[in-house]
Amino acid sequence: IFLNLNASSLGTLLGNAMGPYLKLEQFGYVAVSLAALFLLLFSWIPESPYHYVMKGKLDKAEKSLLWYKRHADVKKEINDLVEFIGNNKINVKERIKELNESTNRKNLCIVSTLNFFLYCGGHNVISSYSEIIVRKSAIDITPSTVVTCLGLCMVIAGAVAMIFVDKCGRKPLLICSSLAVALSLIMLGLHFQLLAHGISPKEITWLPILALFLFNFAMPCGMLPIPNTLLGEIFAPKLKTFASLFFTCTAAFLSFCAIKAFQPVLDLVGEDYIFFMMALSALTIFPFTYFLVPETKGKSLIEIQENLQNKKKKPPTSQ
Secondary structure: OHHHHHHHHHHHHHHHHHOOOOOHHHHHHHHHHHHHHHHHHHOOOOOOHHHHHHOOOHHHHHHHHHHHOOOOOHHHHHHHHHHHHHOOOOOHHHHHHHHOOHHHHHHHHHHHHHHHHHHHOOOOHHHHHHHHHHHHOOOOOOHHHHHHHHHHHHHHHHHHHHHHHHHHOHHHHHHHHHHHHHHHHHHHHHHHHHHHOOOOHHHHOHHHHHHHHHHHHHHHHHHOHHHHHHHOOOOOHHHHHHHHHHHHHHHHHHHHHHHHHHHHHHHHHOHHHHHHHHHHHHHHHHHHHHHHOOOOOOOOHHHHHHHHHHHHHOOOOOO
16 A cells, blocks of 8 residues: 555655666666566455456455455445445447436545645655756755655655555545645745845745655655545446546646646746745645545545435435
């Protein structure tokens, strides 16, 4: 689970740590060997109980469930899963039609909007331009050293998120993460504004460093993992493939647009205001999450789907 949630952060950390010391060819060999190691280790992980139940292999489904949940009530959960899947067997055309229903459209809009705020709030942009940001901050610390430490910070933050996501709930973690990210971006904007007003960089060296570390810690604690977590929880298994496809394509498009737009917008508005704009995007997650994002803490997949279906079918009360 830790590797699944933090694969990107670990890759970034290793890349930043090795980059200054290895030739490009050597770096490529190391990257390929890590990918091969992943394929080897991943082949030992069993398929999900849902997959085995879909194939009618109930014995393997029970073993898989015990592998993932050691203290599960195997018979009950497998029977519930068999009943649930039996009521959700539809063809591709019916899946697309059901994805277009109001509840599923709303859920798709929720995770896509969180994605929009995520990328407009600096995800990928800050990591892609972090070394340039450190250089323009005019601090005396070597940029490559700062970037490597930021990667380590992201890995630690991912471990923290893994521990607290089920203890605190999705909504509180997402709200706290967005507020911390917004604060870090405001601090970055303030730093460049102070530099523009003639303040010596040596007097405020701590400000961009603190801001970047806060950003890289807060982002993996909520804004980064929660949309993906919700994607796997608020859609029925029969719709997850199409929802994931839409979510991934949207994320790739938004990431590309955000990274390509950063430099032109920076040239247009300046180094201070672009970070204030990102902070506004991160800050918007607070009211959006509070009013619209469902809480899925402590609920099984079946419970979440039944709750969503009950809300959908609930008739209006008469006065």
